[in-house]
Amino acid sequence: MFLRFGFVVGQAGIIGTMAIVLFSNAITLLTTLSLSAIATNTKVEGGGAYFLISRSLGAEFGGAIGLVFFAAQALSVAMYVIGFTEALVGYLPDGTSPTLVASLTNIAVFGCVAIGAAWTMKLQFLILAAVLFALFSFYAGAWTQFDAGIFLQNTGSGFSGGESFWTVFALFFPAVTGIMAGANMSGDLRNPARSIPLGTLAAVFVTGLIYISEAILIGGCRDRETLITNNLVLSDIAVMPALIAAGVFAATISSALGSMMGAPRILQSLARDRLFRWLQPLGIGSGANSEPRRAIFVTFLISQAGILLADLNTIAPLITMAFLVTYGLLNLATFYESITKNPSYRPRFKFCHWTTSLAGAIGCGIVMLLIDWQWAFVAISLFAALHWYLSKIDLSADFGNVTSGLLFERTRKNLLKLEGELYHPKNWRPFVLALSGTGFSRPHLVVFGHWLTSRTGILTLGQVIQGELDDRHRRRISQERMLHAMIGEHGLNAFPAVVVASDYVTGVEALVQCQGLGRLRPNAVLLGCPLSVDRMKIFGGLLRNLRGLSRSAVVLRRTDEPADDWKPPSGTVDVWWRGRANGELMVLLAHLLLQNEDWRGRELRLLRVVDNEAGIDEVRNHLNGLLKAARIPGVTKVVVSKDPELAIQTTSRNAAMVFLGMQPPNIGDEEAFFYRTEKLAGGLSRVVFVQSAGGMRLES
Incomplete structure (x- = not known):
């Protein structure tokens, strides 16, 4: 900004420079959108870009980019210190050793950061003030010296000395990294x-405005030849040239301190994840704030x-490439999270789309090739070698990744890969076995199963022939063909499953145990609710067995007869919370239901009954905290009543769907269980009873 921006304006012209600035900032803006989405989709810990990429793309990508990005940040310290030294040596006596000055500066930067991040950040405010004074000095001088005639002469480009738009772009782009x-x-x-979203977006916009305004003012103050040949043109324009020199010193030292603070935290986070055994001693922190002093020393x-x-000329290209590889992978991580429609991808930052992430990744790749294709090849090859190494060793890192989301929808080869993946709650998806009956004799179960799974899960339509x-x-083969035909007729993403068994319960248990391949097995069984005591006696035993098989049970009780089963009713989707045992699955199923196109526009309500007004505020805050942590939109309501059944029926009488938790009855208690569920459901037309087997977390 202080030493090379005049050259950029002189070569590219004012309009060309503005195009360079806007294109550069567009890439960083797209990357910032991806960064913001990932940062608001998980609990962010230390490690910056490494942490975010590893928790999205997995340990192999995270470990590779962690080392590359750490090395780039560590070498950035050297680059900024060398830049500071080059500017400072001109003010020192002749014969002063630049290497000695740079080494002493590096020691000073190390000492500042080793004291602690809090102290260093306070120092950064003083440095920032120096940069701001330098800018004010320039703006004040440029305002008085601006000449419209010179501005018009510098509007167009005037490339010379073998320069072009892209070579000048390559010179400028590191300024926005x-x-x-x-x-x-x-x-x-x-x-x-x-x-992270607020600060980074503000930084992108503020620096973009500064660069554009500088391009306009510089282009209106000095002729093209002066801009190209005089590296100190900003000092000539400024009211107080000494402030520009102070700004150069401050900018380089600020960047050196920032890199010296950031790099050790990446290394510490990488060491604590135990991806590389030889790095583990560097994960130890010092003091109450766990300062990474060992990593700072490295x-x-x-x-x-x-x-x-x-x-400087040797270090800068490799650092720029490492930054661009990191930015490209950040965009790629967000792109994969979006297109795989992972239910755990629920960022609170809503201004990122898979198209912007893909554009950011492609933009980073193009810029790498434009700047220097040879250095781009070196950076990508280094990253690929690290990724290959990490994929060959036995990593024990226990954090989720989008790889499972990709493998979920691929062929046998990918299913075999999925079998070896570490399970994580963030990768939970609904794999529903719906007992649809003979020839869709229970269409409401088929439709409800489709609503739950059409975007993110798998639906199996099961049928038991006694x-x-x-x-x-022969009848089994015929019914399976019939199910195939009906699935195609209704355009369902579902699979048929027909089994012959001596009785209904045995058949259902056989389907639950035998359906699926490897890890890809039904995790929820969708059943119709029995409407008689006799049927409940059989049903209660089935619920107990499903719990023993670690399968969730979703029981749909519907008493209305709509003209069109495929058209959802109007009203809210109510989830009655009684704790996490069943509540997490109920909230997640309600959220998945509302993600279906047919259910868009309806509101999720998280409700709870309390018996007195004293606990209203505490319960409401708890419910709001649950939705906030889950990143699921909805409203909460606390109902005060001594009669929970009456409160549920009164509050949810106009709801489109009501979710209630349940536990299987003990042996011999089936009749009491029947009357209890009937009393809970009452006159509600659509009630979903949920018995959760776990496996998911709202916060994932």
Whole structure:
């Protein structure tokens, strides 16, 4: 900004420079949108970009990018220290050793950061003030020296000395690669999910405005030849040239401090995830804030090596490529999260779409090739080698990734890969076995199962034929063909499953145990609710057996007879909360229901009954906290009543669907269980009783 921006304006012209700035900021803006989405979709800990990428794309991608990004940040310290030294040496006596000055500066930066992040951040405010004074000095001088005639002469481009739009773009682009400075401090932020999007977006917009305004003012103050040949043109324009020099010193030291703070936190987070055994000692923190002092010392050694062995022109291209690989992977992670429609991908930041993420990833790739295709090849090859190494060793990292979401919809080869994936609650998807009956004799179960699974899960339509296999074999084949035909006729994403068994319960248990392949097995059984005591005696035993088989039971009780089963009724979707045992699955199923196109526009209500007014505020805050942590939109309501059954029926009488929890009856209590569920449901037309077997977490 202080030493090379005049050259950019002189070569590309004012309009060309504005195009360069806007294109560069567009890429960083798209990356920031992806960063914001991931940062608001998970509990953010220390490690910045490494943490976010690893928790989305998995340990292999995260580990590879973690090392590359750490090395880039550590070498960035050397780059900024060398830049500071080059500016400072001009003010020192002749014969002063630049290497000695750079080394002493590096030691000073190391000492500041080693004291602690809190102290360093306070120091950054003073440095920021110096940069702002430098800018004010420039703006004040440019305002008085602006000449419309010179502005018009500099409007168009005037490339010389072999320069072109893309070479000048490559020169400028590293100026906008600092958007991760805040995210790298993720472990030190009070509320990273709020601070990272807000701070990074503000940084992108503010710096974009500064660059554009500078391009206009510089182009209106000096002729093209001066802009190209004089690196100190901003000092000439400024009211107080000394403030520009102070700004150069402040900008480089600020960047060096930022990199010296960010790099060790990436290394510490990487070490704590135990992806590389030889890094584990670096995960130890010091003091109450767990300062990564060991990692800070390693960062200092790497930056010092960069100072002793390389110069600015050698370090800069590799650092830029490492940044771009990181940004590209951030965009790629968000893109994969979006297109796989993972139910756990529920970012509170709503201004990111898979198209913007894909555009950001492609933009990063294009910029890498435009800047230097050879360095781009080196950076990508280094990352690919690390990824290959991590994929070959036995990683024990226990965090979810979108790989499972991709494998979920692929062929046998991918199913075999999925079998070896570590299960994580964030990868939970509804795999529903709906007991649809003969030839869709229970269409409401088929439709409800379709609503729950059409976007993110798998639906199996099960049917039990009672009898002996020898006698019912042909009928089983016929019914399976009929189910196939009806699935195609209604355009369902479902699979048929027909079994012959001596009785209904045995058949259902056989379907539950035998359906699926590997990890891909039904996790919820969708059943109709028995409307008589005799049937409930059989049904109660089935519920107990499903619990023993670790399968959730979803029991739909419907008393209305709509003209069109495929048209959902109007009204809210009410979830009556009584605790996490069944509540988490009820909320998640209600959320999945509302994701269906046919249910859009309806409201989810999370409700609870209390017997006195004293606990209203506490319960309401608890319910609001649940929805906020789950990133699921909805409203909450606390109902005061001594009669829970009456409160449920009164409050939810106009609801489109009501979710209630249940536990299977003990042996001999089936009759009491029947009357209890009937009393709970009362006159409500559509009630879903849920018995959860776990396996999911709202916060995932």
